[in-house]
Amino acid sequence: MKYKHLANERKEYIDILAEKLRQDYCSNLKVDFQSLAKDNNINLLKTGKIIGGLAVRCNGKDYAFIGAYSKPYTEEYLTAHEIGHRILKHSYDITENIKENEADYFAERIIGKGINNMQLYFEMFCEVLRHPIKSSKYSTRLMEREVEALIDELEAKTQG
Numbered sequence: 395m396k397y398k399h400l401a402n403e404r405k406e407y408i409d410i411l412a413e414k415l416r417q418d419y420c421s422n423l424k425v426d427f428q429s430l431a432k433d434n435n436i437n438l439l440k441t442g443k444i445i446g447g448l449a450v451r452c453n454g455k456d457y458a459f460i461g462a463y464s465k466p467y468t469e470e471y472l473t474a475h476e477i478g479h480r481i482l483k484h485s486y487d488i489t490e491n492i493k494e495n496e497a498d499y500f501a502e503r504i505i506g507k508g509i510n511n512m513q514l515y516f517e518m519f520c521e522v523l524r525h526p527i528k529s530s531k532y533s534t535r536l537m538e539r540e541v542e543a544l545i546d547e548l549e550a551k552t553q554g
């Protein structure tokens with residue numbers, strides 16, 4: 395079973411949270427992640443600068459960065475997953491694996507369907523092939539300087 399390492403009480407907590415958020419932000423089978431992020435003080439930015447997604451807390455603010463994908467499936471999943479990290483208040487003190495499992499579980503619950511891992515990996519793989527240099531630069535955890543550049547980009551966008 396995919397989420398066997400998640401504690402039952404943690405799953406129940408995420409179930410209730412995701413269900414509440416679905417009631418507030420889901421219509422016509424789509425979750426309005428922009429409004430959800432805004433209402434929860436998460437700065438959400440779709441950017442061509444990264445491959446994949448990234449969630450950070452920096453100077454007391456929450457950020458979720460999503461790679462600018464053409465494929466809606468990957469974008470929906472990554473947005474749900476990265477917002478999940480911030481909604482679940484993930485920091486770096488719990489193990490990486492549990493953190494990722496929790497964000498995946500949250501993403502499945504809020505989107506309302508299971509993640510198709512094959513489709514996801516395939517789309518990510520294609521994206522890496524399309525942008526090999528960017529991928530090697532950003533595939534691992536972003537450097538502090540690069541996170542700052544992304545935050546600057548977002549702030550320029552919200553002011554402009």
Ligand SMILES: [Zn+2]
Nearest residue numbers: 475479494497
């Ligand atoms: Zn993650």
